[in-house]
Amino acid sequence: MDSSHSHFQEIISNDKSESCESVLDPGRVGLAPFDVNLSQDVLQGSGVYLTWEELWVTVSTGKRDGAKSILRGLTGYACPGEVLAIMGPSGCGKSTLLDALAGRLSSRTRQKGEILINGQKQKLAYGTSAYVTQEDTLTWTLTVREAVYYSGQLQLPKSMSKFDKREIAERTIREMGLQDSMDTRIGEWGRKGLSSGQKRRVSICIELLKRPKLLFLDEPTSGLDSAASYFVMNRIVKLAREYGMTVVSSIHQPTSEVFQLLHNLCLLSSGRMIYFGPSLLANQDIEQGTGSKFTVEEVIDLLIASCSSSDTCKKMKTLVAEIRKRPYVALGFGLGSVFYNVGSSYNSIHERGSLLMFIASLLTIMAIGGFPSFVEDLKVFRRERLNGHYGALAFVVAHTVSSTPFLLLISAIPGAITYFLAGLHQGNVEFMYFTLVLFACMMLVESLMMIVATIMPNFLLGLIVGAGVQGLMMLSGGFFQLPKDLPTIFWKYPMYYIAFHKYAYQGLYKNEFEGRHFRNDQLGGPSTIEGETILRDIWQVEMGFSKWSDLGVLLGMVVVYRVLFFVIVKIGEKMNSVLAKDC
Missing domain, CATH: 3.40.50.300 (P-loop containing nucleotide triphosphate hydrolases)
Structure with missing residues (x-):
């Protein structure tokens, strides 16, 4: 050297x-x-x-x-x-x-x-000087010619004619080898357009206009x-x-x-x-x-x-693992501080119901954030499936087993923080039931989002559809509109009975109010009100079966959703094989 x-x-x-x-x-x-x-x-x-x-x-x-x-x-x-x-x-x-x-x-x-x-x-x-960033930030609705020419309109001198600007734009496009794609739209997720290499060359073209x-x-x-x-x-x-x-x-x-x-x-x-x-x-x-x-x-x-x-790399891996848990921990402290020690007054009845509904709904809504990783998991599965590494059943079972500890952890940690700060029904069995219901809800949402990812592997549309389905289930779950007040068509039959929120809410209500007494502040009534009366008259809970039956329905729905996910994956495999044979 x-x-x-x-x-x-x-x-x-x-x-x-x-x-x-x-x-x-x-x-x-x-x-x-x-x-x-x-x-x-x-x-x-x-x-x-x-x-x-x-x-x-x-x-x-x-x-x-x-x-x-x-x-x-x-x-x-x-x-x-x-x-x-x-x-x-x-x-x-x-x-x-x-x-x-x-x-x-x-x-x-x-x-x-x-x-x-x-x-x-x-x-x-x-x-x-010009700087081309790593990310291609382009307007997907424009063609290559339009994207470069419009940028030239902004960059090139005002004294230059539009004809000259167009000539410079087209010459730059040809210099980057994009002459055959001048009138092709750039495109985005789910919309056919340029390849990644072509998009990168368009980004470079825009920065080369002023030479x-x-x-x-x-x-x-x-x-x-x-x-x-x-x-x-x-x-x-x-x-x-x-x-x-x-x-x-x-x-x-x-x-x-x-x-x-x-x-x-x-x-x-x-x-x-x-x-x-x-x-x-x-x-x-x-x-x-x-x-x-x-x-x-x-x-x-x-x-x-x-x-x-290096130590930096090790610290980064630890930090990423911690960051994934922090939103759920923050949720637990937030709910626990707002509903801190709600007591046993008449007003606490509605506070307890609101708290139980909110934590069950919000935890499941937050689980939608895993949708992009589900899409990537499915891409890996399809590639490895085509190579004959394993089948659909092994993938579904392995995914369920691997996600169970993590979902159980993020159900138990915020659940425990909220449960004890708010002073909910004290008892080991009651707390265990509370945690299991949250866990079952998160397993259901993950299963639902896996089904959506299989049918619609588009990040934006998948998140919208998943959130929309959950929103419909929350509306028909029996909290925002009590069961007897729900419109019969669609909202009561079938949404009320197929929404897992119904069984989660009713199970949590039974777990919280059964066997307890609350002060009655209403004039002309008894001094206390029984929990069973609250369940029947205020929350309109179905009392014909126990809270364990509600939990059993939730777990059964988890199995049904996973089986449905497996069936959809198999149908997709068969459709791909049929298309391959036809081609």
Whole structure:
């Protein structure tokens, strides 16, 4: 690495008076022969030459011990007509370095060191640089031509005619290889449109309209297959040579074909630079520096293993597990504090009923949040099912068994907090019953959402349908409108009897009021009122069977819903096999 290192120091110390032609001598930089055909703008020194030296970025931790260093003394450069790739494992500082060079760091960060543009400290002017984010934020109703042209209307000078703007937009589209998709709508979930690679190229097109001299790309190949990744990066390299653009891109696990397109490589690990130089010499230089024969794959695996075994990664996994439980714990404390020690007065009758309805309903509503993971689980199942790994029955049983402990935990923790803070019916059996009803309700909602995910694997529509079905069941459950007051058609028959909320509410009411007495504040009546009278006259509960029967109905509905889920999965398999045979 002696020759590349000496040239690296020469680049950093180079002032603006030196021409780009001498800086970009392929013999000095170590570029492949096909990379030397640069445009005249580059050779005449009109491009943007970016350097940074001893760059540190820290972020405040909010603690007394100060700040945490994200980038540690990085030094590097990017030349016109070249693509600099920033690589490293997740969390190594790739995006932070990119944001620092583009001037996009958040207010929470502190930056030290020098970032020079053509040897001088200056801010990036509008139109001089462009930044393509990792997410493709595009209007799905527009075609490719419309999306790029409308953006050009906003970006390009007002003095330019609409015809010229349209010509620039269409030329940019052709340069990114999208000429065959100009009139195709971008599309979204559930609506056919462009592929992921095409959407990424549209995002790049929009930022290339003003032909920026400096282009930042945040993982442009993320989520793309190898062919799409190569096509995107190949187009970027060609445009960098043609227009003399300085391109700085973070990239994660490029294929060998993509790697060969890159000019220079900045390899990071834990915020430190472990290699900077020509990408094609990286493997050789790393071998010489370590004194052993590492393949590129082994180097990448070593960096990833280092990141995975770090304390930060372990803390993150623990934090994610805790965050999943916190909303349910917060719900328990919220309900317990609002209904704290409700007592046994006449007013507490309605307070207890409202509390029982609310916790049973809200816990089940919150369980809808697992719908996106259900969709992903089904995708994995279909792939593994096609490979013959296991069948539908094994998937349904395994999913039920694996989810049971988690659902039981998030039923018991907020349930216990709410139960004892509110001072509900004291007794081990009563509390156990309360927890089991909540658990059965959550199992039912998860089963319902799995059925919806099988029929409608669209995140937005699935959440709307699942929430809508639960809303109908809540309305007909017997709380908002007492059973005898429900309209007969639809709401009483059949909704009231098929809604699991009915059995949950009635079981919880029986568990809370049976065998208890409450003060009667009504004039002209007895001094106390029995719990059975409250159940029969106030809540209109069916008293012909015990609370355990209500729990049994709920558990039976869990089995029915799971069987229904299994049947729908099997029907989907048979339909797919029939379609495959017909094709």
